[in-house]
Amino acid sequence: xxxxxxxxxxxxxxxxxxxxxxxxxxxxxxxxxxxxxxxxxxxxxxxxxxxxxxxxxxxxxxxxxxxxxxxxxxxxxxxxxxxxxxxxxxxxxxxxxxxxxxxxxxxxxxxxxxxxxxxxxxxxxxxxxxxxxxxxxxxxxxxxxxxxxxxxxxxxxxxxxxxxxxxxxxxxxxxxxxxxxxxxxxxxxxxxxxxxxxxxxxxxxxxxxxxxxxxxxxxxxxxxxxxxxxxxxxxxxxxxxxxxxxxxxxxxxxxxxxxxxxxxx
Amino acid sequence: xxxxxxxxxxxxxxxxxxxxxxxxxxxxxxxxxxxxxxxxxxxxxxxxxxxxxxxxxxxxxxxxxxxxxxxxxxxxxxxxxxxxxxxxxxxxxxxxxxxxxxxxxxxxxxxxxxxxxxxxxxxxxxxxxxxxxxxxxxxxxxxxxxxxxxxxxxxxxxxxxxxxxxxxxxxxxxxxxxxxxxxxxxxxxxxxxxxxxxxxxxxxxxxxxxxxxxxxxxxxxxxxxxxxxxxxxxxxxxxxxxxxxxxxxxxxxxxxxxxxxxxxxxxxxxxxxxxxxxxxxxxxxxxxxxxxxxxxxxxxxxxxxxxxxxxxxxxxxxxxxxxxxxxxxxxxxxxxxxxxxxxxxxxxxxxxxxxxxxxxxxxxxxxxxxxxxxxxxxxxxxxxxxxxxxxxxxxxxxxxxxxxxxxxxxxxxxxxxxxxxxxxxxxxxxxxxxxxxxxxxxxxxxxxxxxxxxxxxxxxxxxxxxxxxxxxxxxxxxxxxxxxxxxxxxxxxxxxxxxxxxxxxxxxxxxxxxxxxxxxxxxxxxxxxxxxxxxxxxxxxxxxxxxxxxxxxxxxxxxxxxxxxxxxxxxxxxxxxxxxxxxxxxxxxxxxxxxxxxxxxxxxxxxxxxxxxxxxxxxxxxxxxxxxxxxxxxxxxxxxxxxxxxxxxxxxxxxxxxxxxxxxxxxxxxxxxxxxxxxxxxxxxxxxxxxxxxxxxxxxxxxxxxxxxxxxxxxxxxxx
Numbered sequence: 001x002x003x004x005x006x007x008x009x010x011x012x013x014x015x016x017x018x019x020x021x022x023x024x025x026x027x028x029x030x031x032x033x034x035x036x037x038x039x040x041x042x043x044x045x046x047x048x049x050x051x052x053x054x055x056x057x058x059x060x061x062x063x064x065x066x067x068x069x070x071x072x073x074x075x076x077x078x079x080x081x082x083x084x085x086x087x088x089x090x091x092x093x094x095x096x097x098x099x100x101x102x103x104x105x106x107x108x109x110x111x112x113x114x115x116x117x118x119x120x121x122x123x124x125x126x127x128x129x130x131x132x133x134x135x136x137x138x139x140x141x142x143x144x145x146x147x148x149x150x151x152x153x154x155x156x157x158x159x160x161x162x163x164x165x166x167x168x169x170x171x172x173x174x175x176x177x178x179x180x181x182x183x184x185x186x187x188x189x190x191x192x193x194x195x196x197x198x199x200x201x202x203x204x205x206x207x208x209x210x211x212x213x214x215x216x217x218x219x220x221x222x223x224x225x226x227x228x229x230x231x232x233x234x235x236x237x238x239x240x241x242x243x244x245x246x247x248x249x250x251x252x253x254x255x256x257x258x259x260x261x262x263x264x265x
Numbered sequence: 266x267x268x269x270x271x272x273x274x275x276x277x278x279x280x281x282x283x284x285x286x287x288x289x290x291x292x293x294x295x296x297x298x299x300x301x302x303x304x305x306x307x308x309x310x311x312x313x314x315x316x317x318x319x320x321x322x323x324x325x326x327x328x329x330x331x332x333x334x335x336x337x338x339x340x341x342x343x344x345x346x347x348x349x350x351x352x353x354x355x356x357x358x359x360x361x362x363x364x365x366x367x368x369x370x371x372x373x374x375x376x377x378x379x380x381x382x383x384x385x386x387x388x389x390x391x392x393x394x395x396x397x398x399x400x401x402x403x404x405x406x407x408x409x410x411x412x413x414x415x416x417x418x419x420x421x422x423x424x425x426x427x428x429x430x431x432x433x434x435x436x437x438x439x440x441x442x443x444x445x446x447x448x449x450x451x452x453x454x455x456x457x458x459x460x461x462x463x464x465x466x467x468x469x470x471x472x473x474x475x476x477x478x479x480x481x482x483x484x485x486x487x488x489x490x491x492x493x494x495x496x497x498x499x500x501x502x503x504x505x506x507x508x509x510x511x512x513x514x515x516x517x518x519x520x521x522x523x524x525x526x527x528x529x530x531x532x533x534x535x536x537x538x539x540x541x542x543x544x545x546x547x548x549x550x551x552x553x554x555x556x557x558x559x560x561x562x563x564x565x566x567x568x569x570x571x572x573x574x575x576x577x578x579x580x581x582x583x584x585x586x587x588x589x590x591x592x593x594x595x596x597x598x599x600x601x602x603x604x605x606x607x608x609x610x611x612x613x614x615x616x617x618x619x620x621x622x623x624x625x626x627x628x629x630x631x632x633x634x635x636x637x638x639x640x641x642x643x644x645x646x647x648x649x650x651x652x653x654x655x656x657x658x659x660x661x662x663x664x665x666x667x668x669x670x671x672x673x674x675x676x677x678x679x680x681x682x683x684x685x686x687x688x689x690x691x692x693x694x695x696x697x698x699x700x701x702x703x704x705x706x707x708x709x710x711x712x713x714x715x716x717x718x719x720x721x722x723x724x725x726x727x728x729x730x731x732x733x734x735x736x737x738x739x740x741x742x743x744x745x746x747x748x749x750x751x752x753x754x755x756x757x758x759x760x761x762x763x764x765x766x767x768x769x770x771x772x773x774x775x776x777x778x779x780x781x782x783x784x785x786x787x788x789x790x791x792x793x794x795x796x797x798x799x800x801x802x803x804x805x806x807x808x809x810x811x812x813x814x815x816x817x818x819x820x821x822x823x824x825x826x827x828x829x830x831x832x833x834x835x836x837x838x839x840x841x842x843x844x845x846x847x848x849x850x851x852x853x854x855x856x857x858x859x860x861x862x863x864x865x866x867x868x869x870x871x872x873x874x875x876x877x878x879x880x881x882x883x884x885x886x887x888x889x890x891x892x893x894x895x896x897x898x899x900x901x902x903x904x905x906x907x908x909x910x911x912x913x914x915x916x917x918x919x920x921x922x923x924x925x926x927x928x929x930x931x932x933x934x935x936x937x938x939x940x941x942x943x944x945x946x947x948x949x950x951x952x953x954x955x956x957x958x959x960x961x962x963x964x965x966x967x968x969x970x971x972x973x974x975x976x977x978x979x980x981x982x983x984x985x
Contacts, residue, residue, distance in 0.1 A: 036508065036547055037293045038526035039534040041634075041644040091645065091725065099532040116538055128643045203289040204584045213738070215650045216583075218291030218508075229536045231505035231545050237291040 017255050017264060018078050018142030020183050022153055025084060026056065027136035028174040030092075031167030032129055036220065036232075042129040044168070046087045047198045047238050048137050049219035050079050050265060052168065057141065060155055060176070061148065062162025066225040074222055074234065076144035078264035080257070082197035085136040087242040092131045095124035135167060140197075140257050140264070142184070153181060179258065187254035187261050195249050197262035198240040206239050207248035215242055221265060236265055267307045269596035276306060278588035284311075285586045286510050293649070296581045296630055297523060298509045298553055300560035303595050309366070314481045316555045317488050321562050322372035323386050323458050326360045331455040333360040333368070334396060336403050336442055340428035341467040347438050348464070348471065354438075355400065355445040360458055367473035368460045371484045373491065374521070381491075382484040383407050383474050384460035391457070393450045397443040399459045404433035416486040422479035425463060492517035492554050495529045498540040505548035509557075512550075518543025520554035523561040524577065524634070525642060566602040567609040571707040572633075572717075572729050574645060578609045578705075578736065579630040590626065597627070610705035610736070613653050628652060631736045633729045645726070646733030655738040659709075659789065660700035663781045668696045670806035672833065673777060681825040684833045685773040686965040693774035707732040713775045715752035740791035741782060743800050747950040750775045754957050755889045767866075767883045772961040775954075780804050795849035797951065802838035826966055827928035830863070833962070834932075840955070854947040855955045857936035861896065862959020863966070864903050864929045870964045871910060871925075882906060883964065888957045892949060897942040904930060929963070 026048075033045040033052055048056075054072035063071070071077065097103070097118035104116040143149040155161065156178040165174040187193060192207055199206065206214055222234035241247050246261070254261045267275060276284070284306065290296050301316070309315035326332040335356040337348035347354035360368075371381040379385055379402060387399050407413060408429035417423035432438055462471040474480035493502045501518030519529035519540065527547055529540055536542040549557070567579045580597055582590040593616075601612045613627065629651030635643045667673045672684045673694065687694045692703060693712055703709045710728045717726060727745050734741045753775075757768040782789040783803045790801040834840045840859055844852040869883035886899050911925040924930055945952075 034534065035292075037522070038644075039531045039546070040528055040642045041526045043526075043644060043647055096533070099538055100530070101532075104532075104538065128645075130644070130647070203291075213650075215648075216289070216291050217649065218288075218295065228503070229542060229545055231503065232508070232548055233506050235291075235506070235508060235511055237288060 017184055017253075020181055021078065021080075021140045021142040021257060022149075022156060022181055023138065023140045023179040023258055024156055025136060025138045025177045025179065026165065026167070026174050027085070027134070027177070028167045028172055029134060030172040031132040031135040031174075032172060033132075033168045033219070042127060044089065044130045044132055045217055045219045046089075046132070046215065046242065047081055047083060047217060047219065047240055048135070048139075048167070050081070050221040050236060051219075051223050051232070053079050053081065053139055053141070054223075056165055056167075056174070057152060059163035059165055060161045061152055066230050069223045069225055069230065071143060071145055071148055072222070078140075078142040080140040080197045080262035080264045081238075082138040082140075082260070082262060083136070083240060083242075083244045084138045085134055086244050087135070087240075088133040089130050090133055091128045093126045094129050096127050097122065098125055131172070132167070138179075138197075138260075140182070140184075140262055142264070182258045185256040187256050192248050192250050193252055193254050194246040194261060195252070195254050195263055196246050196260045198238040199247055199249055199252070199263055200236045200238055200265040202249055202252055202263075203237060203239055205250045205252055207250060209248070212245065212247065213242050214239055214247055216240075266304075266599065266602070269592070269599050272307055272595055272599075273592055275310075281306075281588045281591060282586075285591065287586075288511060289584050289586065290581045290628075290649075292508070293524070293526070293630060294509055294549065294553070294557060296579060296649075297557040297560040297564065299581065299586065299591075299594075300563040300579070300598070301556035301558065303591070303598065304559045304562055305556065307595070307599075314369070314485060316552070316559055317371050317381070317481075317485050318369060319372040319559075320365050320370070323360065323370055326456060326458060327362055327365070328359060329456070330359060331357050331450065331453070332457050333358050333364065334400055334446065334457050334459045335462050336400050336459070337462045337464075337471055338404075338429060338432060339464045339471075340425055341464050341469065345428040345432040347432075347441055348462075352471075353445060353449075354441055355449060356462075357446070357449045357457075364473070367475040368458060369473070369475035369481055369484065370458060370460075371488055373488075379406055379410070381487040382460075383480055384458055386458050387456065389456050390454045392454045393447050393452060396450065396455070396457065396459070397446050400442050400446055401433075401439050403459060403461050404429050405439070408433060410487065412487045412490045413483045416483040417479060420479045420482055422477065425465060425477060425479055426483060429461070429463075488555065489517075489551055492520045492551060493544075495519035495540075498529060498543065501529070501541050501543045503544045503548075505544060507550035507553055508548055509553040510550065514550035514552075516544045516548035516550055517554055518545075518547060520549055521558050523558065523564045525636070526644075562602065563598045566598065569608050569706065571732070572711070572726055574633045574635050574726075574729055576707075576732070577630065577632045577634065578651065580609070580613055580627045581630060583626050583628045594627070608702065608705045610653065610656055611701055614657050614701055617653060618657075629736070631733060633733050645729045646737075648733070648737035648739070651737045655787075655789075656704045656736055657701060658787060659735055659781065660704045662784050662787060663693070663704075663777070664696040664700050666781050666784075667694055667777055670780075670804075672780075672804070672806045672836075673773070678825070678829065680968055681829055682965050682967055684829060684962055684965070685776060686769050686961065687773070688770050691770045691774055693777050694770060704735060709735075709778070710749075713753060713771070713778055714749040715756060735789060738789075740789050743790055743792040743797045744794060744948075744950070746775075746779060746782075746790075747797075747800075747948075747954050750779075751888065751950045751953045751957070754953075755887070758887045759889065767869075767960055767964060769961045769964055772957045776958055776961075794948075796851045796946065796948070798847075799838040799841070799844050799850060799852055800951075804837045804839075806836050807832070829966070830928055830932070830962075834859075851945070851947040851951070853936050854940075854942075854945045855951060857933065857942070857945075858891070858896065858947070858952045858956040859959040859962070860929055860933040860936060861900050861903065862956040862961075863963035864907065864926060864933055864959075865899075866960040866963020867926045867929060867966055868903065868907055868910065868963075869960070870967070883960055888953050888960075891953050891956045893942055893945045893947070893952065896945075896952070897937070900933065900937050900942075904933070 033049055035043045035045055058068035099118055103119055105119045107115045165176055166172050167174045216239050218235050218237045220232040221236040223230050224233045254263050305316045308320045309318045339346050339348050368384045369382050370384040373380045383403055385399055408426050417426040464471045493500050498519050505516045507514040529543055532538040534546050536545055568575055568577050582594055597616050601609045630649050631651035632647035633645040673687055674683055689695050710731045714728050727749055731741050783801050785803045792801055840856045844850050865882045865886055869881035872878040872881040907925050
């Protein structure tokens with residue numbers, strides 16, 4: 001596959017932004033984006049992490065695990081995420097199998113490839129998962145790789161997907177509504193800008209007024225693969241309005257997509 | 266720990282800024298890192314080894330008798346040997362404040378095994394045999410530990426540790442340690458730290474481990490080793506991006522987390538269920554991991570227990586970590602550690618109340634956790650977005666509400682009671698200085714919600730959910746409140762052992778809470794059910810102490826109960842006819858239930874006071890018995906009873922004008938029959954709660970000085 005050089009892509013861009021993007025809404029009855037601070041407690045991010053968006057689109061395109069991190073690297077992709085429904089969570093108890101060493105069974109223990117699995121015949125433990133209720137995000141995405149970008153546009157436009165899209169866990173099935181391809185235009189040139197999307201890395205520039213709720217969370221944004229698997233290479237600190245309204249931000253560069261004001265990362 | 270003033274002096278703004286990460290707090294780890302950093306600066310200070318020490322672990326032992334046991338070794342000669350000066354081979358002394366740095370204790374928080382440092386903390390009141398074993402282990406176990414010997418091998422002063430290990434093979438020396446210690450302790454048990462002192466130069470002094478670099482380095486290596494080897498992981502480390510600083514680093518996979526949200530044990534989320542890969546899913550650098558572990562003291566100080574769960578209420582600075590804000594945060598944490606009586610919320614309020622809303626830029630990480638076992642935590646509610654403003658404002662609004670509004674305040678009525686009863690012994694019915702404490706500890710909801718077994722918190726305990734919602738400014742669901750309220754009322758009404766009549770004060774408390782949560786500024790009440798919309802609207806009761814014009818002009822010629830009922834209903838959005846036109850509204854049905862309750866309460870209290878009956882209508886139609894299908898029958902029977910008493914009174918007194926309680930009966934007739942109760946849509950809890958509110962209203966609806974006129978019932982009841 002031909003990969004456009006990064007210089008070409010950024011040179012085309014207007015102030016470091018892509019000039020066009022694909023826009024779609026992903027929603028589902030439930031979602032769970034496990035926070036990395038816990039493996040005992042199953043808390044969720046409120047804003048779908050950028051790495052999850054990348055995984056979701058890789059699933060749409062049919063790219064294998066650990067095969068898409070370059071495609072969504074910082075200098076060859078841009079993603080804006082806007083929560084479009086009020087963010088709500090509930091605790092949902094789920095039955096899980098123990099992964100304690102004693103409860104794991106080896107499959108094909110003597111062969112070259114050995115896998116350890118929880119014993120499916122044992123009793124389940126109940127854990128609380130914090131799940132998002134009716135999550136919905138409008139996502140704008142641009143890719144430097146022309147071929148994958150075109151492929152993504154066609155797949156989304158056809159309403160197709162290679163793997164079944166989900167919101168975090170595979171049991172939380174997702175529905176994708178494609179809105180089309182849009183030009184990325186200049187955002188408002190005022191001191192304070194009303195931004196519709198979650199605002200990355202700008203906590204100190206948010207205008208806090210008593211009527212608007214503003215929350216913060218930091219989630220993985222970029223990944224890289226190595227011989228042993230994958231690692232996170234960058235995190236993003238998002239400020240967002242849990243009521244799915246806009247936030248006022250000072251001194252920031254935002255762009256306009258389909259009449260909305262968003263910030264890419 | 267440094268006092269806030271000393272902290273400020275020791276770390277001027279530019280120096281403090283250099284110690285802090287540049288990115289704002291965006292995750293629990295960021296916050297723990299900040300706490301750990303402040304703790305280290307305030308205790309062991311700066312420096313390479315400072316973050317590794319645990320000066321608080323043995324804090325209880327400072328300045329107590331026999332709290333430090335020192336094995337003294339002379340390694341200056343050809344062969345290592347025990348000291349033979351006047352202090353002897355083993356010294357039993359006091360662990361004093363100035364020795365904290367010198368013994369350089371680094372605790373390993375595990376039930377088995379030795380501490381990271383050569384200095385080891387024995388269990389509480391250990392017997393002499395055990396202490397002798399620990400004393401010997403300074404040589405036999407610590408000095409020969411794999412990580413320690415490896416560190417020694419790479420250090421120029423490593424020979425000191427090698428000499429200790431050498432001495433550990435000398436059985437006679439070990440016996441001497443045990444015998445000497447036993448003799449000096451005189452058979453007494455004690456709680457102590459055990460350490461060594463070493464003489465390295467023939468004419469030198471015996472030095473403490475904190476003064477010898479190799480001891481500190483070995484301690485550090487040992488502590489670091491636990492970050493990558495735990496639970497059968499050999500080396501869970503790799504190069505990735507540190508989740509705290511965002512910079513590339515050697516990250517480790519089995520570090521500890523003061524809140525135990527992350528344990529190496531739980532393999533589920535590790536790639537290939539392999540603990541060696543833990544660093545991939547939780548990439549934290551060595552430095553950050555150590556610093557996060559040091560957050561423990563502050564984290565623990567900012568917790569309290571309620572409803573069988575542990576509530577974390579951790580203040581942090583919103584936005585960039587400007588030094589001025591960090592000083593204030595340190596001050597707050599310091600005070601919280603010092604003061605164990607109050608919740609961190611109250612401490613924060615005390616510190617912050619002089620500031621304006623804009624200046625109160627602290628946010629709070631809030632969570633309620635149920636630690637089932639070491640490995641199984643349930644988090645019931647969690648947010649990084651708690652604000653002091655929410656609990657504080659709720660407390661203030663509640664106090665103002667019960668003090669000023671006409672529904673709870675008799676000042677608005679010259680000769681008649683306020684709509685709802687008040688009682689100084691009920692915290693939610695009176696202005697209460699401890700209201701913030703009430704809110705922050707969850708007592709606010711414990712008073713009104715159904716009672717549960719507090720020993721075993723439940724993941725879906727609505728009281729915990731409500732508490733966390735309030736602390737984080739999230740709305741509570743009306744449906745949950747009504748269900749809890751009604752269950753509590755039913756429990757109280759059916760509990761024979763404590764039965765003291767209808768729980769009026771409880772219902773009034775619940776109603777006050779409901780009104781306050783609905784406050785327009787707080788917005789702590791929500792529903793997805795359109796029929797309950799009106800409950801989430803704030804009632805606009807008169808706050809003026811002067812009677813309004815409406816109250817003065819009385820339509821039917823003078824019965825004070827009628828305009829009071831009229832205004833209470835019209836000012837309560839959930840009951841008001843003004844909302845009847847809303848197509849989803851069930852206000853007319855709710856009003857019917859309320860009016861029926863009011864009539865039952867009114868007649869019930871007449872029965873009790875005038876007829877001296879022990880079982881009244883209130884007992885006859887308990888809240889539990891009220892359903893949509895029964896409400897018509899109860900209405901008929903109650904109205905029939907009303908007519909009976911009217912007739913009876915007329916017979917006795919001759920000239921009773923109209924029906925008894927006709928101000929209620931007339932309205933009830935309008936609402937209860939249209940639509941027919943069979944067609945009502947109101948939900949049972951909704952119906953029952955407003956019925957209970959009505960009963961409370963009715964029982965309390967009488968001349969306000971009834972207490973004084975009780976002796977002469979006929980006079981007071983004439984007014985009915």
